[in-house]
Amino acid sequence: MRSAAQLFAERGFAAVSTVELGDAVGMSGPALYNYFPSKEALLAEVLIDASRRLLEGCRELVAEPGAPVQLLRRLVRFHLDFATADPDVIRIQDRELAQLPSDVNHTVRSLQRQYVQEWDVVLASVRPELDAAERQTRLLGTFGLLNSTPHSAVAADASDILAGMALRALTGP
Numbered sequence: 001m002r003s004a005a006q007l008f009a010e011r012g013f014a015a016v017s018t019v020e021l022g023d024a025v026g027m028s029g030p031a032l033y034n035y036f037p038s039k040e041a042l043l044a045e046v047l048i049d050a051s052r053r054l055l056e057g058c059r060e061l062v063a064e065p066g067a068p069v070q071l072l073r074r075l076v077r078f079h080l081d082f083a084t085a086d087p088d089v090i091r092i093q094d095r096e097l098a099q100l101p102s103d104v105n106h107t108v109r110s111l112q113r114q115y116v117q118e119w120d121v122v123l124a125s126v127r128p129e130l131d132a133a134e135r136q137t138r139l140l141g142t143f144g145l146l147n148s149t150p151h152s153a154v155a156a157d158a159s160d161i162l163a164g165m166a167l168r169a170l171t172g173p
Contacts, residue, residue, distance in 0.1 A: 009088035044104040048090040051111035068125040083149040
């Protein structure tokens with residue numbers, strides 16, 4: 001799936017053929033149909049898998065003991081590490097979600113909403129004075145910042161800078 005994600009991220013879903021996908025993994029294009037019924041199904045699997053990994057990792061962190069502000073820091077670092085390790089998936093999620101059939105799009109969006117909800121519970125315990133709308137705005141802005149990592153200039157300390165910015169956006173005035 002990583003090879004497919006890389007091709008989709010580099011060239012766009014519509015521009016990648018099944019032959020190119022097959023070549024990337026060392027098989028013929030038609031052989032892909034032994035594993036996925038369509039190119040769209042492969043894209044769906046990439047995005048659903050990424051959304052599940054984010055949600056599961058988040059839930060594992062939330063289950064760990066610790067002060068809410070420390071948990072928020074761990075969540076920021078977790079998301080940033082995911083975006084850094086899987087930049088192609090982040091790019092695809094930004095650009096290609098609309099290519100999915102509506103039921104699959106709904107599944108991905110549902111997983112994403114659950115992920116945001118997990119963060120919202122933590123943020124509400126760190127900043128109880130914020131109403132739901134402000135927390136949502138801060139969270140979505142933070143995800144935009146953290147998801148910009150694949151597009152950011154590569155600097156040795158870029159992750160630390162982005163993590164600091166994200167934490168200030170979430171916890172600052």
